[in-house]
Amino acid sequence: MYNSSILNSKIFNTFLISALFLLLGVMPKLSIAQEKAAEGAEKPFDPKEVVFEHIGDSHFWPVSIPLMGEHFLSLPVILYTDKGLETFWSGHLLKEEGVKEEPVYKGTHYSYKLEEGKIHAVNEAGEVDKAAKVYDFSITRNVASMWLGMIVLLIVFFAVTAGYKKRAGKAPKGIQALLEPVILFVRDDVAIPNIGIKHVKYMPLLLTIFFFILINNLLGLVPFFPGGFNLTGNIAVTMVLSVIVLVVINFSGNKYYWKHIFTPDIPFWLYPIMVPVELIGIISKPFALMIRLFANITAGHIIVLSLISLIFIFKTAWMSTVSVPFVVFMDMIELLVAFLQAFIFTMLTSLFIGMAVEEHHH
Amino acid sequence: MDLVTPALGLVFWTTISFGILLFILGKFAWKPILGALSDRERFIEDSLQKAEAAKEEMSRLTNENESLLKQARAERDQILTDARKVKEQMIVDAKELAHKEGARMIELARVEINNQKAIAMADVKNQVATLSLDIAEKVLRKQFEDHQKQDELVSQLLKEVKL
Numbered sequence: 001m002y003n004s005s006i007l008n009s010k011i012f013n014t015f016l017i018s019a020l021f022l023l024l025g026v027m028p029k030l031s032i033a034q035e036k037a038a039e040g041a042e043k044p045f046d047p048k049e050v051v052f053e054h055i056g057d058s059h060f061w062p063v064s065i066p067l068m069g070e071h072f073l074s075l076p077v078i079l080y081t082d083k084g085l086e087t088f089w090s091g092h093l094l095k096e097e098g099v100k101e102e103p104v105y106k107g108t109h110y111s112y113k114l115e116e117g118k119i120h121a122v123n124e125a126g127e128v129d130k131a132a133k134v135y136d137f138s139i140t141r142n143v144a145s146m147w148l149g150m151i152v153l154l155i156v157f158f159a160v161t162a163g164y165k166k167r168a169g170k171a172p173k174g175i176q177a178l179l180e181p182v183i184l185f186v187r188d189d190v191a192i193p194n195i196g197i198k199h200v201k202y203m204p205l206l207l208t209i210f211f212f213i214l215i216n217n218l219l220g221l222v223p224f225f226p227g228g229f230n231l232t233g234n235i236a237v238t239m240v241l242s243v244i245v246l247v248v249i250n251f252s253g254n255k256y257y258w259k260h261i262f263t264p265d266i267p268f269w270l271y272p273i274m275v276p277v278e279l280i281g282i283i284s285k286p287f288a289l290m291i292r293l294f295a296n297i298t299a300g301h302i303i304v305l306s307l308i309s310l311i312f313i314f315k316t317a318w319m320s321t322v323s324v325p326f327v328v329f330m331d332m333i334e335l336l337v338a339f340l341q342a343f344i345f346t347m348l349t350s351l352f353i354g355m356a357v358e359e360h361h362h
Numbered sequence: 363m364d365l366v367t368p369a370l371g372l373v374f375w376t377t378i379s380f381g382i383l384l385f386i387l388g389k390f391a392w393k394p395i396l397g398a399l400s401d402r403e404r405f406i407e408d409s410l411q412k413a414e415a416a417k418e419e420m421s422r423l424t425n426e427n428e429s430l431l432k433q434a435r436a437e438r439d440q441i442l443t444d445a446r447k448v449k450e451q452m453i454v455d456a457k458e459l460a461h462k463e464g465a466r467m468i469e470l471a472r473v474e475i476n477n478q479k480a481i482a483m484a485d486v487k488n489q490v491a492t493l494s495l496d497i498a499e500k501v502l503r504k505q506f507e508d509h510q511k512q513d514e515l516v517s518q519l520l521k522e523v524k525l
Contacts, residue, residue, distance in 0.1 A: 057369060078371075116364075136371045143375040150383050157391035164398035169405055183395060203396055204388035212383065236368035240376040298365070 047309035055230040055301050058117060058141045059090035063225040075139050077119065082133040083109035090138070093119070101126075110134070142237070145229040149215045157211075186210050190347050194354035202353055205248060209241060210346040217297060217338030221331060232341070233297030235290070242286035245349045250282065253356040285352050289345055296341050300334040 060072035074091030092105040093114045104113045110121035110132050121132035156175060163176030172180045191199040191206055216231045231237055261278040263271075307327045311319040506512050 052365070056364060057372060136369070137374055138371055139375070140369075140372065142372055143379075146376065146379055150379060153383065154386065154391075157387055157395075161391050161394050164395055168398060169402060180399070184399065187396070187399075200396075204392040205384065207392050208380075208384045208387050211387075212380065234369075234372060235366050236372035237376050239368045240373055240380060244380065294366075 045309070045312045047306060047313060050309055051302055051305045054305055055233060055298055056117060057234065059114070059119070059138060060094060061141045061144060061225070075141065075144055078137040078139065079112070079119065080135040080137055081109050081121070141229060142231050142234055145219065145226065146216065146231055146237070148226055149212070149219055149231070152219070153211055153215050183207065186346060190343070191350050194347070194350040195357065196354065198357050199350070202248070202350065206346050206350055209349060210342050213241070213293065213345055214338060214342035217342060220297065220301070221334050221338060230298060230301050233294055233301055235294050238290040238294040241293070241345070242290035245289060245352065246283070246286040249286070249352045249356045252353055254359070256358060256360070257356045289348055293341055293345055296337055300330070300337055304330050304334065
């Protein structure tokens with residue numbers, strides 16, 4: 001009686017479906033691990049390698065198809081070298097199964113090969129050429145997935161805009177009704193309380209930041225292709241966002257903002273301490289934004305991957321009975337974090353902008 | 363250390379991509395969406411204000427109607443009262459008039475009767491006088507057929523006259 005009610009309950013079904021999806025995502029890795037195990041104990045499972053491979057960037061886009069193994073999509077490699085521009089597909093650098101050496105691709109200017117995921121120019125002997133200057137502007141997995149997120153955003157918000165045009169002055173419907181409360185939340189609960197009447201000018205930036213972070217957080221949580229990347233947990237991405245915020249804050253700063261930094265209302269002999277502190281504050285505020293988003297998202301991905309790795313460390317599928325519930329739990333938390341971090345980034349950005357444009361300083 | 367070293371390529375592409383995204387969404391999504399939202403909010407606020415005004419107008423009209431009705435009712439009552447008064451007055455007046463007329467007619471009748479009576483009486487008197495004279499003449503004529511009797515009478519009359 002009691003058991004049947006549990007089996008029929010909605011929570012249990014949801015749990016089962018989530019577990020199934022997670023297992024599907026994990027399945028290819030499982031099969032790889034089995035292959036590796038079959039090869040013998042020469043290469044033990046290294047969770048650190050798996051985790052860092054996932055949270056870092058890559059020149060390949062892994063596609064996991066359940067029961068068919070893992071495939072790698074080629075991405076364009078764009079190199080700016082001291083001899084000129086160089087473009088080719090990353091597939092040329094893909095290491096084949098069972099081969100230990102990284103393949104060398106001979107380009108027009110240099111020969112290249114991957115070393116720890118990074119492209120280096122190599123000489124005839126296959127050693128890294130230190131003299132050659134190679135700047136990597138490749139469309140990496142993170143760039144590609146960022147574009148994917150952007151396309152999703154554009155499609156979604158063009159649909160929303162079309163909804164507003166079609167039903168001008170009427171009640172929202174469909175995706176428009178789904179996202180209107182979120183847009184209103186950003187405007188009424190994030191921008192207006194912090195910035196006040198001047199919020200109108202900053203709404204596009206705040207909304208774009210919010211939805212950019214949110215969509216990439218959420219797509220990053222999808223465990224299979226084309227999701228599962230770690231874009232908002234990449235320091236380069238959070239740095240760019242923070243620098244944009246830094247620029248916007250300081251370009252919006254009015255005379256009160258600058259007065260507060262250079263001539264605060266304190267005894268003048270405190271200036272040698274306070275002015276440097278305030279100057280550091282200019283940098284430290286966006287810096288905190290950068291680190292917060294990066295650390296939160298990366299940490300979530302590391303925890304989920306570590307829990308999955310437990311299965312391969314213990315080399316038994318039974319471990320999944322422990323790992324999977326924990327992963328489901330973590331994914332729920334990550335779902336919350338995805339919203340929370342997008343909210344906090346936007347919230348703090350509008351708070352800093354609000355401080356910069358505030359008219360009357362105490 | 364790789365983890366916290368921003369990759370140049372990703373920084374470059376993120377800057378460009380985010381800039382383009384900001385531009386496109388800002389121009390083609392946020393602007394119309396926020397515009398539509400504020401338009402709708404303004405419309406709702408206007409509608410609420412209009413509803414409030416209409417409600418006030420309505421209550422004002424109701425008050426006015428009520429006062430009009432009250433006034434009309436008072437007027438009607440006044441008219442009715444007046445009419446009743448007029449009616450009573452008319453009845454009273456009519457009665458009085460009738461009384462007066464009656465009295466006058468009775469008076470006239472009486473006068474007429476008296477007149478007629480007087481006339482009749484005068485007539486009768488005349489008739490009686492004529493008749494008496496006739497009779498007296500006839501009697502006298504009979505009486506005075508002999509002288510003796512005439513003398514007797516004269517003497518008798520003379521006796522009767524007392525000086």
